[in-house]
Amino acid sequence: MSEMDATTMMKQMVGKAAADRVKSGSIVGLGTGSTAAFMIASLGERLKSGELKDIVGITTSFQGDVLARQHGIPLTTLDAVDHIDIAIDGADEVDPNLNLIKGGGAAHTREKIVDGLADRFIVVVDSSKLVDKLGSTFLLPVEVIPMAYSPVMRAIEKLGGKPQLRMGVKKAGPVVTDQGNFVIDVKFDAIDNPVELEKTLNNIPGVLENGLFVNVTDLVLVGEVKDGKPSVREISK
Incomplete structure (x- = not known):
């Protein structure tokens, strides 16, 4: 397996692992970015198979709108709901306290609104996004x-x-x-x-708004490739 294939498979695994945590009847915040795209695709597959029912999504970008519709995920707006059960999104950096820098896709304002309203916020990243201090690798x-x-x-x-x-x-x-x-x-x-x-x-x-996300993350799912094999590990407070 090539390094590129392993990286793509790792992102798919992380996206699926996050999507698997969504329960039927949930209002779901749908994040932006390459790994979040795999999460949206996985949610669509669960809906299509009947494993998951009665969810609605709230997107954080036009990209999310397009992907959700492609994968058959019904959408709603913040005007129509009074809470969000779970939000799943990527990040550009994650520090040891699970604070984030986001905004590589220029969607951080909508992301902060949706992610901050969620009862549970899950971040999906690869191990390169883990840093000792924010601002180390990303503007x-x-x-x-x-x-x-x-x-x-x-x-x-x-x-x-x-x-x-x-x-x-x-x-x-x-x-x-x-x-x-x-x-x-x-x-x-x-x-x-x-x-x-x-x-x-x-x-x-x-x-x-700025891309610092402080004290909002509940769980980080980290995708890694070791010896050519992709895997997922959890980090929580």
């Missing part, structure tokens, strides 16, 4: 209203961050989020206090 995304991106970048620099406007791939100009905003990616030399930094960034006028 911190900050969603900002377009008119405010310049003053927000100056404010972030005063906090010691090195901001850069995320530019589109196969698109001229900046990345535009599902809310019609820009994303600033920020390099901090060290994120020693993610709780305080999350609040400080969100208090800058023009910032909608």
